[in-house]
Amino acid sequence: MDSSTVIIIEDGDGVNKSQKKKKPYVCYCQPFVSVLMGKLSNNGHGMRKVIHSIKVGVALVLVSLLYLLDPFYDRVGENAMWAIMTVVVTFEFFTGATLSKGLNRGIGTVLGGGLGCLGAAFAQAVGGVGKGIVVGIAVFVFGAGATYTRQMPKIKKKYDYGAMVFILTFNMILVSGLRADQVLELARTRLSTILMGFAVCIFISLLVFPVWASDELHDSLVSRFELLARSLEGFSKEYFETANQKEQKASANFSSDCKSILHSKTRDETLVNFARWEPWHGKFGFSYPWGKYLKIGEDLRDLATIIISLKSCLRPSTQLSEIFRESIKEPCQTVIASLAWTVREFEESIQKMRKCQFEETIVPKLKSIRIELSVVTNPSTFKVNLENANGLGLVSFIYSLMEMVEKMEELAKEVEELGELGGFHKNNPCVIPS
Structure with missing residues (x-):
């Protein structure tokens, strides 16, 4: 057998390359993590932002169960997406903002859905060419009226989002009701999923590290x-x-x-x-x-x-x-x-x-x-x-x-x-x- 000589090459520090250990990946992330944790520890508002982000993530997971679990999906079907949309657009940083948007969305959905169902039922009762005329008139009158109302200072300050949801819900229920045989069932299912999303938002916002x-x-x-x-x-x-x-x-x-x-x-x-x-909390009461x-x-x-x-x-x-x-x-x-x-x-x-x-x-x-x-x-x-x-x-x-x-x-x-x-x-x- 031929003998072979192994030559060990040392680097400038006198350390064998074969003896060097690779630094773990976390070492490269350590400066970033240190800076992040330093900012969070020195800034209470930064920590609240992190907590809020986690709360929104948890809320999205909970409403996603309507899709992931078969018993829930069999009851609500594709309308489960409305619960996810409600969490996305309603969950705000401050608890009061979440309540404001949630209640506005609920009121706008109920009014818009109720009037949309009545309009769709009336249009179907008219039938024929008159059905389209009734829908067109209703869409114009309620859409224009609600839009004008949104421009009033008092309404715009407190109920602008609710008025916008009313217009959206009314038109969707009324127009889709022309092609749906069970418009009341459609409205009920959408309303129930919206209420589920709103309930999850309120529960987490009020009870889990609320930000007032x-x-x-x-x-x-x-x-x-x-x-x-x-x-x-x-x-x-x-x-x-x-x-x-x-x-x-x-x-x-x-x-x-x-x-x-x-x-x-x-x-x-x-x-x-x-x-x-x-609501009443801490040192602040009603009114x-x-x-x-x-x-x-x-x-x-x-x-x-x-x-x-x-x-x-x-x-x-x-x-x-x-x-x-x-x-x-x-x-x-x-x-x-x-x-x-x-x-x-x-x-x-x-x-x-x-x-x-x-x-x-x-x-x-x-x-x-x-x-x-x-x-x-x-x-x-x-x-x-x-x-x-x-x-x-x-x-x-x-x-x-x-x-x-x-x-x-x-x-x-x-x-x-x-x-x-x-x-x-x-x-x-x-x-x-x-």
Whole structure:
């Protein structure tokens, strides 16, 4: 036998290639998994999205059993697809949205199906050429009428989806009824499968990690108070910094928080609409005054607009001289700090759902703010000609602060009314800072 020599080739690290082990496939996925888990652990909203996706998947599996199991399929047949369609179009992220779309779909299906059956039965009774004429007239009248109704503001806000489902169901039942011998059986089977899909959606949405639009709206409104207070403090810090301090560090952009507040209107209206559909849960009962949240949100946007307008006081053309700015620094900073305290007191009142003694605490505080502002504009203090830049800048600054105080008074009334209507509990009176 010929002897053979085996030569072992080593790589640059001195390790035999034959001794190397292949890295498991999971190693290549590990960075992606780590990033994903990090985002989920640091972001509660991201975790809720994952849970919602799982809930939708479970719902689809459950309604698919109508196809997969022969006993169910023998009863509903191809109409089982309507249950799957109901889950797909009805299951929303918020529980209130699911209830809203589900009930709208149910009402629209019942009304559309009932009227469609009556129309089909009447058309078949007429018979002949008149059957097609009756169907055409019915389709036009109900289709045009429902479409016009959808454009009404109140209907569009709450029942637009139900009106659309009504048009769809009415036309499908009426037209298909011309060719079907058992139109009532067809309507009954479709309605039953839709109700099955709706029941699965409601069961999972309400009982499995529900996501309440009311909680989202409440937390969102509370967080905006903190953004507003931070913006006030950010402006005060930037306005009264000396030139050397501004050179040493970049000033914070206090207006960015205000801009996020300004973009909250559409989201508020959507969440309020969903919250009104939700049942009694947690700290929110029936007939909770969600409309007050919209009014308070509007007041917060007005305050944010005023704070953004204060940015004009930072322009070189309206900026006060350093000496004059130091002379009014203490009273103005006191005013702004008091306004920020008032905003945070509103935040705490709504967050903890407790009544604050507004007449005994907030109103005196706002009066003291007016007194501080009067000190700044006092002739003995306000020694500057209105024609120069110092005077114009100060007038603009003081006017904005006064406007903010008036808006705070309106906001105080809205928060107080929310406490009365929402049944806020009584607690220790607010402590006014010295």
